[in-house]
Amino acid sequence: MTFSISARCxxxxxxxxxxxxxxxxVAARCSHTRxxxxxxxxxxxxxxxxGINGLDHLAAGMSAADVIDTLVASTPYAAFRQLTVVDNTGATAGYSGSGALGIHAIAKGTGAISAGNLLADEGVPAAIVAAFEAASSVPFPGRLLAALEAGLAAGGEAGPVHSAGLKVVRDLEWPLVDLRIDWSDAPIADLATTWEVFAPQMEDYVNRAIAPGEAPSFGVPGDPA
Known part of the structure; x- marks a missing residue:
């Protein structure tokens, strides 16, 4: 019922x-980054x-593999969970419990990991990672989105998807990008459209938070520009 890619640039x-x-x-429940x-x-x-506890473990110095081991050992319901972790060295680790739904798989790349369950094909995560690695010239948020689009093209879920999200952090206390389509008949396409609108303004919103007097105008009625 879900497919994803997590990565470090x-x-x-x-x-x-x-x-x-x-x-x-889905992004409200499943996406965790710091x-x-x-x-x-x-x-x-x-x-x-x-996800919340796992980030605390990473912040305390655990590796991705150690975090997976700790999370699996800490929950009595590990069989129901599918987890992926990327740490601050770019190392990755993943876990699929015995209760993972339908066709499920995990694929790893350099600093990237994809996982999915209830998939149309077990090769979906590998297609996601391959697309991410092939898009090395694309800005990082766009690479993630391109990878997600490739997962859909490779079959995606066994049934239609209805929600999607893109979340990226950099050197701020808040996400640089946090875009969500919470219900749609074409959530990945809608997410791509939202990214196209947001991407040219992304740094403007950072500047408005850090140095609003130097930031570009809003371009709305009443803006002194």
Whole structure:
């Protein structure tokens, strides 16, 4: 019912996740990332606390593999969970419990990991990672989105998806990008459209937070520009 990619950008230090599901508002439950720390997807039968606790473990110095081991050992319902972790070195680790739904798989790349369950084909995560790696010239958020689009093209879920999200952190206390389509008949396409609108303004919103007097005008009625 979900497929995702989590990754670290070695050039910028950004962490990010792109995710889609047949369930509503998947990104609200399953996407967990923290600047300078890492990124975690907690999916299948979702427990958001695994993502929250996992980031705390990463911040305390655990590796991605150690975090997976700790999270699996800490929950009595590990069989229901599917998890991926990327740490601040770019190391990755993943876990699919015995109760992962339908066809499920995990694929790893350099600083990236994809996982899915209730998939149309077990090769979907590998297609996602391959697309991410092939888009190396694309800015990091766009690479994540391109990878998610490739997962859909490779078959995606066994049924239609209805929600999607893109979340990226950099050197701020808040996400640089946090875009969500919580219910749609074409959530990944809608997410791509939203990114196209947001991308040219992304740094403007950072500047408005840090140095509003030097930021570009809003271009709305009443703006002194």
């Amino acid at each position: 070695p050039e910028t230090g950004m962490f990010g996740i792109a995710i889609s599901s047949s369930s509503p508002a 600047a300078g720390v890492g990124v975690i997807a907690s999916q299948n039968v979702t427990d958001p606390m695994l």
